Amino acid sequence: MPSRCYLCYTDGESIDHILAGCLFSCRIWVEMMSKLDLQWNRPHSLKAWLEFVNSNAGSSKRDVVWRVGVLAIMWATWMERNN
Numbered sequence: 001m002p003s004r005c006y007l008c009y010t011d012g013e014s015i016d017h018i019l020a021g022c023l024f025s026c027r028i029w030v031e032m033m034s035k036l037d038l039q040w041n042r043p044h045s046l047k048a049w050l051e052f053v054n055s056n057a058g059s060s061k062r063d064v065v066w067r068v069g070v071l072a073i074m075w076a077t078w079m080e081r082n083n
Protein backbone atom coordinates (compact mmCIF):
# COMPACT_ATOMS: atom_id res chain seq x y z
CA MET A 1 0.00 0.00 0.00
CA PRO A 2 1.42 3.41 -0.93
CA SER A 3 2.16 5.91 1.80
CA ARG A 4 -0.22 8.77 2.45
CA CYS A 5 0.04 11.81 0.16
CA TYR A 6 2.01 14.60 1.86
CA LEU A 7 0.16 17.29 -0.07
CA CYS A 8 -3.46 16.51 0.79
CA TYR A 9 -3.32 13.67 3.37
CA THR A 10 -6.50 12.18 1.86
CA ASP A 11 -5.24 9.41 -0.37
CA GLY A 12 -2.37 7.08 -1.06
CA GLU A 13 0.64 8.55 -2.79
CA SER A 14 1.33 7.68 -6.42
CA ILE A 15 2.53 9.61 -9.44
CA ASP A 16 -1.03 9.59 -10.82
CA HIS A 17 -2.38 10.91 -7.55
CA ILE A 18 0.21 13.65 -7.05
CA LEU A 19 0.09 15.08 -10.57
CA ALA A 20 -3.53 14.42 -11.50
CA GLY A 21 -5.84 13.38 -8.68
CA CYS A 22 -4.49 15.20 -5.62
CA LEU A 23 -6.71 17.90 -4.13
CA PHE A 24 -3.62 20.13 -3.78
CA SER A 25 -2.66 19.92 -7.44
CA CYS A 26 -6.30 20.00 -8.54
CA ARG A 27 -6.68 23.49 -7.10
CA ILE A 28 -3.79 24.63 -9.29
CA TRP A 29 -5.22 22.92 -12.38
CA VAL A 30 -8.68 24.40 -11.80
CA GLU A 31 -7.18 27.88 -11.55
CA MET A 32 -5.11 27.34 -14.71
CA MET A 33 -8.06 26.00 -16.70
CA SER A 34 -10.18 28.92 -15.56
CA LYS A 35 -7.56 31.47 -16.62
CA LEU A 36 -7.21 29.78 -20.01
CA ASP A 37 -10.99 29.38 -20.35
CA LEU A 38 -10.58 25.67 -21.13
CA GLN A 39 -13.26 23.09 -20.43
CA TRP A 40 -11.96 19.92 -18.84
CA ASN A 41 -12.84 16.91 -16.81
CA ARG A 42 -10.35 16.34 -14.07
CA PRO A 43 -8.11 13.50 -15.24
CA HIS A 44 -7.22 10.88 -12.67
CA SER A 45 -4.01 9.66 -14.23
CA LEU A 46 -0.88 11.25 -15.56
CA LYS A 47 -1.44 9.51 -18.89
CA ALA A 48 -4.95 10.96 -19.24
CA TRP A 49 -3.61 14.39 -18.27
CA LEU A 50 -0.91 14.31 -20.92
CA GLU A 51 -3.41 13.09 -23.52
CA PHE A 52 -5.65 16.04 -22.65
CA VAL A 53 -2.72 18.45 -22.93
CA ASN A 54 -1.73 17.10 -26.32
CA SER A 55 -5.32 17.14 -27.58
CA ASN A 56 -5.48 20.87 -26.80
CA ALA A 57 -2.16 21.84 -28.34
CA GLY A 58 -0.85 22.31 -31.83
CA SER A 59 2.33 24.02 -32.93
CA SER A 60 1.51 27.68 -32.28
CA LYS A 61 3.45 29.71 -29.73
CA ARG A 62 0.39 29.68 -27.46
CA ASP A 63 0.31 25.90 -27.59
CA VAL A 64 3.99 25.65 -26.76
CA VAL A 65 3.39 27.93 -23.76
CA TRP A 66 0.45 25.71 -22.77
CA ARG A 67 2.58 22.57 -22.82
CA VAL A 68 5.50 24.19 -21.00
CA GLY A 69 3.10 25.66 -18.44
CA VAL A 70 1.61 22.28 -17.64
CA LEU A 71 5.04 20.69 -17.32
CA ALA A 72 6.25 23.57 -15.13
CA ILE A 73 3.29 23.09 -12.78
CA MET A 74 3.92 19.35 -12.66
CA TRP A 75 7.58 20.00 -11.86
CA ALA A 76 6.72 22.55 -9.14
CA THR A 77 4.17 20.14 -7.63
CA TRP A 78 6.73 17.36 -7.60
CA MET A 79 9.29 19.67 -5.96
CA GLU A 80 6.72 20.68 -3.33
CA ARG A 81 6.05 17.02 -2.66
CA ASN A 82 9.76 16.48 -2.05
CA ASN A 83 10.13 19.42 0.35
Ligand SMILES: [Zn+2]
Pocket residue numbers: 005006007008009010011017018021022023024
Ligand atom coordinates in the same frame (compact mmCIF):
# COMPACT_ATOMS: atom_id res chain seq x y z
ZN1 LIG B 1 -2.77 14.30 -2.47
